[in-house]
Amino acid sequence: MCGIIGYIGHQEATPILLEGLKRLEYRGYDSSGVGVISSESGELFVRKAKGKICDLESLIKAHHLPSGSIGISHTRWATHGAPNQVNAHPHFDSTNKIIVVHNGIIENYESLKKNLIKKGYKFISETDTEVVAHLIRDYYDGDLFEAVKKTIAQLRGSFALGVISQEEPDTLIAARIGSPLIVGIGKNENFIASDVPAILDYTKKVIYLKDGEMAVIKRDSVRVFNFAGKPVPYKVSPVTFHVDAVKKQGYAHFMLKEIHEQADVLKNMLASRIKGNHVALDGLKLTDSQLRSIKNIFIVACGTAYHAGMVGKYVIEKLASVPVMIDVSSEFRYRNPILDQKTLVIAISQSGETADTLAAVKEAKAKGAKILSIVNAVGSTLTRESDGVLYTHAGPEIGVASTKAYTAQLCMLYLLALKLAAVRKTLPSAEVKKLFKDLKEVPQLYHKILKNRQAIADMAKDNSHFGCFLYLGRNINYPSALEGALKLKEISYIPAEGYAAGEMKHGPIALIDEYRAVVCVAVQSETYEKMISNMQEILSRKGKVIAIATEGDKTIANHAHHVIYLPSTNTSLTPLLVALPLQLFAYYVAVNRGCDVDQPRNLAKSVTVE
Numbered sequence: 001m002c003g004i005i006g007y008i009g010h011q012e013a014t015p016i017l018l019e020g021l022k023r024l025e026y027r028g029y030d031s032s033g034v035g036v037i038s039s040e041s042g043e044l045f046v047r048k049a050k051g052k053i054c055d056l057e058s059l060i061k062a063h064h065l066p067s068g069s070i071g072i073s074h075t076r077w078a079t080h081g082a083p084n085q086v087n088a089h090p091h092f093d094s095t096n097k098i099i100v101v102h103n104g105i106i107e108n109y110e111s112l113k114k115n116l117i118k119k120g121y122k123f124i125s126e127t128d129t130e131v132v133a134h135l136i137r138d139y140y141d142g143d144l145f146e147a148v149k150k151t152i153a154q155l156r157g158s159f160a161l162g163v164i165s166q167e168e169p170d171t172l173i174a175a176r177i178g179s180p181l182i183v184g185i186g187k188n189e190n191f192i193a194s195d196v197p198a199i200l201d202y203t204k205k206v207i208y209l210k211d212g213e214m215a216v217i218k219r220d221s222v223r224v225f226n227f228a229g230k231p232v233p234y235k236v237s238p239v240t241f242h243v244d245a246v247k248k249q250g251y252a253h254f255m256l257k258e259i260h261e262q263a264d265v266l267k268n269m270l271a272s273r274i275k276g277n278h279v280a281l282d283g284l285k286l287t288d289s290q291l292r293s294i295k296n297i298f299i300v301a302c303g304t305a306y307h308a309g310m311v312g313k314y315v316i317e318k319l320a321s322v323p324v325m326i327d328v329s330s331e332f333r334y335r336n337p338i339l340d341q342k343t344l345v346i347a348i349s350q351s352g353e354t355a356d357t358l359a360a361v362k363e364a365k366a367k368g369a370k371i372l373s374i375v376n377a378v379g380s381t382l383t384r385e386s387d388g389v390l391y392t393h394a395g396p397e398i399g400v401a402s403t404k405a406y407t408a409q410l411c412m413l414y415l416l417a418l419k420l421a422a423v424r425k426t427l428p429s430a431e432v433k434k435l436f437k438d439l440k441e442v443p444q445l446y447h448k449i450l451k452n453r454q455a456i457a458d459m460a461k462d463n464s465h466f467g468c469f470l471y472l473g474r475n476i477n478y479p480s481a482l483e484g485a486l487k488l489k490e491i492s493y494i495p496a497e498g499y500a501a502g503e504m505k506h507g508p509i510a511l512i513d514e515y516r517a518v519v520c521v522a523v524q525s526e527t528y529e530k531m532i533s534n535m536q537e538i539l540s541r542k543g544k545v546i547a548i549a550t551e552g553d554k555t556i557a558n559h560a561h562h563v564i565y566l567p568s569t570n571t572s573l574t575p576l577l578v579a580l581p582l583q584l585f586a587y588y589v590a591v592n593r594g595c596d597v598d599q600p601r602n603l604a605k606s607v608t609v610e
Ligand code: AGP
Pocket: 302, 303, 304, 305, 348, 349, 350, 351, 352, 353, 354, 357, 400, 401, 402, 403, 490, 604, 605, 606, 607
């Protein structure tokens, strides 16, 4: 995915656009660009650079942009065409009087491009976006809104667009379908952006454009239309988090900051969702009788959210005795899943913009299933596609590697399982009370674990040299092993594989030698002894064993080179605790290897394209 920001107002546009791009850099960072209309000459000027926003800033320092109070800018995660200066946005039309920035994929761009070339248009980039710029020119007949509207009618696929023209220097046009875009409302100034953090310094009043909507934005007015050009009503929503939420506040990386925020995120979620011995799930939008009538549950998600869903499966089946199936969204959507009106589909997504999860939800709705989504990003597309929405309110997660969103998703799944158990009367009240008590203790246990982070950092330093890691877990901590491996591989680029420990002898044991490190999740549980056997098998083949264990375990150190001890908690809640040291371990290994922790290569915060 990419990041878009646009400005029209009374201030200098360039500094606002550059600062906004930095706030969106987590969305894509292989190239970027800014375009402004000069207040003096009325002409359009563009500066674009390969690399990060700081590279664009250096370019602009060397080759100034003229003063101007209207502009658009873009930070890219390449889909069509290599990450380079030519393919960076904004893209000009053939007359260099219109520029466009785009997030998404124009699926029919090749046929459109062929027709435009036949008409004599010359292309200089490999992107799908440049087609949009030329199409607007092709339709332009003195009315930019009309030209953009006609262009959009030709496009298939997903797009969030920002368009300005020097022929209409008082107009900024935005449009979206399938990719997020908001309008920020200021005083004699207005903004567009892919996400709220980009404009938080200037306004906390936003319009979340819906799919199929366009906005015509002037310095003192905003009008919203559907793609047919019909005016539509819109709501101005308040932004609920502070601008500090999108700054590092003294931490070396956003990821480290967000790891440390987890205790408060969980504390706030539990405080707002547990009332006495009842779970209050505002946004659930399902009555108790509907919850009782659910025949089965299907969880769909990607990446880290999928791992949270795997824990959710264990917990919902154990506490509420509801059969739960789970699939990665990209598989679910193509395998014709068996669903009906009695199936509840739970879609889990931090961004609420993941293309595969949105498509999976569309497939599920077509089959009559009810949709409940667990989402962090307020106003995201998934929230509008769902019958019920459980917001995790973890605040913006800027680090590409998901941490606080993951543990917030876990916590929400525990609460949902408890709600289902209460409504379906599947748990004795004493057990419910015990789980509430244990859940409420988790934030305090996080602080205890964080006090020990230096030992984790030291252990990470001692093991950063390994070229390959295996992560093993069983039962409810099998997903913990998968998530630990994903964290390590996506920020340190070390091959790391998560595996069900019981599967080790069915193949992975062939990997074990003195060059291999194996992280074993061996906290107190009914499968503890089995984990000890795995560790012994690894040691006997000279593998390096790093164990995650429970405080008070007097014997595990005999079966591991390193042990990270966690406070004791309810077995069902251990994934919540296990996540923290594995996040810290991955973070410190990546730092030791000099990796770009917050913006790992090739990744983007949300995969809004297939
Ligand atoms: C997690 O660290 C990754 N960044 C990635 O797997 C992510 O969890 C996945 O892309 C799903 O994103 P979503 O939660 O926004 O749908």
